[in-house]
Amino acid sequence: MANFFLPDDANQQIYLDANATTPVLPQIADVVSHTMQVCFGNPSSSHITGIQAKYLLEQTRSKARDVIGASDGDILFTSGATEGIQTAVVSTLIAAKNHQIENPVLLYGATEHKAVPNTLKHWNNVLDINAQVLAIPVDKYGILDHEFIRKHAANALMICTMAVNNETGVFQDLAAIEQVIRSENTRVAWMVDCVQALGKTRLALSQTTIDYAPFSGHKLYAPKGIGVLYIRKGSAYTPFIAGGGQESGMRSGTENLPGIAGLNELFSLLLDKDNHTFKPLEQLHAFRKQLHEALIDTFGSITFNHEFEYSVPTTLNFAVNELTSKEVMDLFDAAGIRVSGGSACSSGANRSFVLDAMGASDWQSENAIRMSFGPAVTEQEINYACDKIRSLKPILEANCLVVSDSTSPQQEVCAIGLTQLRHQAACCWLYVDSNKHAVVIDPIIELIPRMAKIVATQGLLVKAILDTHKHQERLSARCLLAKELAEQYVGNETDELGWPVNDETIPLNTARLRKVATPGHSQDSVSYLLENGLTNDVSYCFCGDLILPGGLGNTVISGSDTAQMAQSLRSLATLIDDTTLICSGHDYQQCFAMDWHAQKATTPLLATLLNGQLSEAEFIELKQQADQQKQHPSHPLCGYVDVLESTPMKQLTSTDAKAMLGDQATYLIDTREPYEHGVANLAEVFNVENAKVINIPLSRMANAIVQGQLDKAKNYILVCRSGNRSKQAANNLSQLGFEHVYNLNGGLALINSNQQ
Secondary structure (H helix, E strand, C coil), rough: CCCCCCCCCCCCCCEEEEEEEEEEEHHHHHHHHHHHHHHCCCCCCHHHHHHHHHHHHHHHHHHHHHHHCCCCCCCEEEECHHHHEEEEEEHHHHHHCCCCCCCCEEEECCCCCCCCHHHHHHHHCEEEEEEEEEEECCCCCCEEEEHHHHHHHEEEEEEEECCCCCCHHHHECCCHHHHHHHHHHHCEEEEEECCCCCCCCCCCCCHCCCCCCEHHHHHHCCCCCEEEEEEECCCCCCCCCCCCHHHHHHCCCCCCHHHHHHHHHHHHHHHHHCCCCCHHHHHHHHHHHHHHHHHHHHHHEEEEEEHHHCCCCCEEEEEEECCHHHHHHHHHHHHEEEEEEECCCCCCCCCCCHHHHHHHHHHHHCCCCCEEEECCHHHHHHHHHHHHHCCCHHHHHHHCCCCCCCCCCHHHHHCCCEEEEECCCEEEEEECCCCCEEEEEEEHHHHHHHHHHHHHHCCEEEEEEEEECCCCCCCCCCCHHHHHHHHHHHHCCCCCCCCCCCEEEEECEEEEEEEECCCCCCCEEEEEEEECCCCCCCEEHHHHHHCEEEEECCCCCCCCCHHHHHHHHHHHCCCCCCCCEEECEEECCCCCCCCCHHHHHHHHHHHHHHCCCCCCHHHHHHHHHHEEEEEEEECCCCCCCCCCCCCCCEECCHHHHHHCCCCCEEEEEEEEHHHHHHHCHHHHHHCCCHHEEEEHHHHHHHHHHHHHCCCCCCEEEECCCHHHHHHHHHHHHEEEEEEEEECCCCCHHHCCCCCC
């Protein structure tokens, strides 16, 4: 069996994602281990070992009552909060099957953890309740709309709110909510998600009319897989798990005694007034203030997405203005600082529904960072975290990511040549010659601040800001960028796409940019060819949405013409060669570098048109047919592409990679951005010479290919933080004819693990 061990890097990583999960405290881990090895009995057994286990279980239940203020009602051990939510919802809805309400509703807070609305909707359908599921709105501070609750409470079968929000730390006034609910409906079931409240706010559940309150151990230093559900005396209950009758028949299955033992020790720490493991609120507020100041000192322009006045002190939710959440998270992760983008529980989410509900801007929602610490954090840990955050400022300055007094940033993001900047699937291109003269092609509104910083910090002189066509899915950023750059933009009178009206070419030191008309995707589509001034060879073809990696532009939108596209493609083929890099306006395939040879190989319709196998009429018919089949009426794309086939990826473990780097012809390519690469020395990590490590981020891959930085005869091991970006790059290089490329499986995240 494969072993998996990670090094004890507690002194290296700075864990600031406690709202997602927490490490098990050493004293809790000791108790859990003892229970697994010594007090391991089955609480249902009648012998002494079983009696000891039963005592531990009931003692923990008693301590739970003291911690949450539940002198009566039931305390049920569960696998965690999600099971507790299921149990509460199922119990309520089964009891409500024969309700007499004409228009029943199920209410939940709009910022509630997704486990709640998804559970309500699921069981509402399964049990055929047919109630309307409604989200209770929140204001800009994240506070629930009490009048909305008042309006719907009389028809409610269940009302679900949360004590503390997991993304923003915003707490609700439960006493005020209770007054609203019970003034309108004394019988409606009320569940309060208390997961993030434990250890951060005082709880006295028996003094309330809360019917159900789920808790989860792993959010507060106990093991995963154990939780508690409080059930008010007299509230509806149906066992969610039937079987052997454990937990007095309320929840069958042998109890998770090691997990319960962990809760026992946790509750003891919370109840012991002489134990200082958990810090008082005033100290937690001071810790958050320290982190707040460190973030401001480092990033400067930050928007905090919640008012600290209305949130527990262990959470900071913010967006760094003009930097994406991915950039911030990648930088933090490279520096050993663990944070999350929005909620770690919403896997795959690209924006925060919590911030959307609060009316935050698109930028805030799409780029939210959550920094959270547990109430057992130490002053030493917070001080170290703040020092580490501040240490990132020189790296940010050197990479044009923050405004600074630095006049000579040296990192690759600001280097001479071609850089790709992306927003979602849209691509913007920045080309800089050795004299620091630049052109910007297909600028994107969301990237204007970033572009302006690069230009200002590098002292670039922008000779042209060009669109390849009038983009139908977004507004042109050309004029806005020109205004933002002010005197650093020296363009004269231009046409509507930004090309100088009296110039046939734009000179760029030893190269020149030439415009050619390539209609098809749209009537005004043009391509820009970057030619070598001596040989006339075309290094780059900026073709907008005429050509996309693995496909061609959409021709079933307004202004498109498939016949013109065929003519443009044939014409373009006479001007470029197989080594020309194709720089598209959109990249739906994550292909950061695609030459003309690879483009033809991965786009059969293009290849058959150019080699004469298809007539123009046949091309038109097949292209329109393909676009119509793939078109999404509600959100048409700028082009439709087929999934590119790639050769089976050669994955390496860290052990294999280190061994392979002993070969003189093997090199390591760090595909992370320079601001990540600059945080740690990979040569030291892999114990190789600095010359064996090459930093080629995805944004500079096209430039690296044209500049000949890579040799197809050599071996390249690609690495990034998680193994995902490096895998994309390895696939990309494979499509370009590099046969000896490998990916470090799991990336730097698993570099020191014992992989077998």
